[in-house]
Every structure is written in structure tokens, then in C-alpha cells.
Amino acid sequence: MSLKIRLTRIGTTHQPHYRVVVAEARSRRDGDPVEVLGTYDPRTKARQVNLKLDRVDYWLSKGAQPTDTLHAMIKRFRRAAAATASAAVAAPAATA
Secondary structure (H helix, E strand, O other): OEEEEEEEEEEOOOEEEEEOOOOOOOOOOOOOOEEEEEEOOOOOOOOOOEOHHHHHHHHHHHEEEEHHHHHHHHHHHHHHHHHHHHHHHHHHHHOO
């Protein structure tokens, strides 16, 4: 059983909206996923991707392979989360 971390479309015509899921590699694009890890909305400018990074790391450790698109999204989400965390740590120190 080969697992992939990929997108599944749930949006309507001309209004795309996606879920980030773990699914078997040979299953349909919109088939039954093993687990839902987050969402992706390409129509918004800010905060397009919402992910559960702890679950992404879990599935990666179990051998799930992200698609090329999801690999780039995960990297971008990690950088944004690190920047947010460092800004949150720096903010209380600046006000003190």
C-alpha cells in the first residue's frame, strides 16, 4: 500500500477549493482519503494553506510521499509558521 499526500477538489465549478489528504496512490482523485490534513484555497491572497504539521510529519515518517505541488506548499507553510513563531517570541521582548 503506497500512500500519497495530495490535493482533492471539493469546490464547485469556477470556485476551486481543495483538501490536503493522505490517500492510497492508486485511488481516485476525489476518493475516500485515509486522513484529512488541511485545506487549500487558491482564490484567497492571505493564508491560502492550513495544515496540521504534526500529522504531516507523522505521515511522512510512515513513508507517505507528497506530490510535487504539496511538497512546495509544505515547505512554504513551514517557513511561514517559523516566521510567525519568531515574531511572536520577539514581540513580548520588544514591549518589555
